[in-house]
Amino acid sequence: MxxxxxxxxxxxxxxxxxxxxxxxxxxxxxxxxxxxxxxxVSRSIKVRVITPESGPLTTNRTTGATLSPTRESQVGATASGKVLEVLVREGSRVAQGQVVLRLDPVNARSALQNAQLALQQAQVNLERAQRSTSGSLGPLQASLESAQANLQVAERRYREGQQLFQAGAIAQVELTGLEAAYNQAKAAADNARENLARAQRASSEDLALLRLQVQQAQNQLAQARRALADTEVRAPFAGVVAEVFVNPGEFVAAGQRAFRLADTSRLEASFRLPPEEAAALPMGSRVELVFGGQTYPATLSKSSKVPGTDRLVELVAEVSGSLPPGVSAQVRYTLRLAQGRLLPAGALRTEGRSTYVYVVQNGKALRTPVRVLGDTGTRVAVEGLSGQPVVFPVPSSLSDGDTVEVVQ
Known part of the structure; x- marks a missing residue:
């Protein structure tokens, strides 16, 4: 069981x-x-999107620059001589017309005294000739007046004799005598007139020559005064004496450089850019100068336009602000690269030579080709889009036509 x-x-x-x-x-x-x-159940990918805006694509760049005075001059000596004294030190600020150095003025003073004496002598000669001319012309003028008076008397007697001869009151011999006296008086008057004119011409030429001598002496005196003034070498404009090239006791020739003067009230920054960037910065563009942790406004004023041996174009900007010349600084400028739809660079995808983005339309990711107009490395300007939302960031698994869900 x-x-x-x-x-x-x-x-x-x-x-x-x-x-x-x-x-x-x-x-x-x-x-x-x-x-x-x-x-x-259909596969759906969650994505985020951005709406591209239309506008300019710009980028900020920085490059090195050197500050220098806008106006600088190598001041030369305008006279020859030994340097007597240098009145300022390098780095000293001077006013316009201030004496920077003096040359030995002994020779210039001697030349000035000689020129003054030469002028006085020429003036004395002119005054003496004027007095002499006045004394010599007086008798000749009196002789002409007397001859003219005799001529008038002789002419009147001859005319009266002609009338008497016609009336039979005088003989032919008497009329002939009156005619001879008239002709003699006329010749005497002509001779006196010629003597006076000849003396006047001679006196005028002599006086003109003496006047020229006085004018020449005046010019020489003015030159001597300038030569004496040139023994003091002055600053042609207000600025800073950047460098002195001569020392007391040295001999300098006229035209030899004596000191370098810089107007530090206005500075300019010189820098170099690639030709394409230089072409994108027209004259008058605003840039910024960065020095000592501070920013100073500057304006582009000059451009070489032609690349140098380093294939860069030299630009110059005038700087506003009190800065030391000769130092290095940084120039910060903004470049306008393109005008188009602005996107993050990460929104782009490439396949071969094709560049595209994904736009969201009716819940689908659609592959849309675009052309890049400008690229800063982080942002791009493209054409080929309207206002559709663009997928960004782009999931690695996203493909054309995928169903997407837009999330915030």
Whole structure:
């Protein structure tokens, strides 16, 4: 009995296990089968988007610059001589017309005294000639007046004699005598007139020559005064004496440089840029000069336009502010690269020679080709877009036509 009971129990267990296995098998297979038809679920990628704005693409650049005075002059000596004294030190500020150094004035003073004496002598000669002319012309003028009076008397007697001869009151011999007296008086008057004119011409020429001598002496005196003034070498404009090239006791020639003068009230910054960047900065553009942790406004004033041996174009900007000349600084400028739709550079994708972005339209990511107009490295300006939202950042798994969900 016991054995049979055990046998029945074992069979019951085996049967139950078989039923369990039969019930579980079809349901598991049904749950693992793929869903098809209306019950299927589409793949959706979550993305963020940006709306590209239209505008200029600009970038800030920085380059090194050197500060120098806008006006600088190598002042030369205008006279020759030994340097007597240098009145200022290098770095001293001087006013316009201030004496910077003096040359030995002994020779210039002597030349000035000689010129003064020469002028006095010429003036004395002119005055004496004027008096002499007045004294010599007086008698000649009186002689002419007397001869003219005699001529008038002789002419009147001759006319009266002609009338008397026609009336038979005098003989032919008497008329002939009156005519001869008239002719003699006329010749005497002509001779006196010629003598006076000749004396006047001679006196006029002599006086003109003496006047020229006086004028020449005056010019020489003015030159001597300038030569004496040139022994003091002065600053042609207000500024700083940057460098002195002569020392007391040295001999300098006229035209030899004596000192360098710089007008530090206005400075300019010189810097070099590639030709394409220089062309994008027209004259009058505003830039910034950075020195000592401070920023100073500057304005572009000059451009060489032609690249130098280093293939760079030299530009000059006038700087506003009190800065030391000769130091190095930084010039910060803004370049306008392009005009278009502005995007982060990371929104672009490339495939071969094609550049594109993904725009979101009707819940789909659409691959849209664009052309890059300008690139700063972090931002780009493109054309080929309107106002559609652009995917950024771009998921690595995103493909053209994928269903997307825009999230904030």
């Amino acid at each position: 016991v054995g049979r009971e055990l046998f029945l129990r074992g069979g019951l267990v085996v049967g139950l296990l078989a039923l369990l296995l039969a019930g579980c098998g079809p349901r598991r297979a049904q749950s693992e089968a793929p869903q098809t038809g209306e019950g299927a």
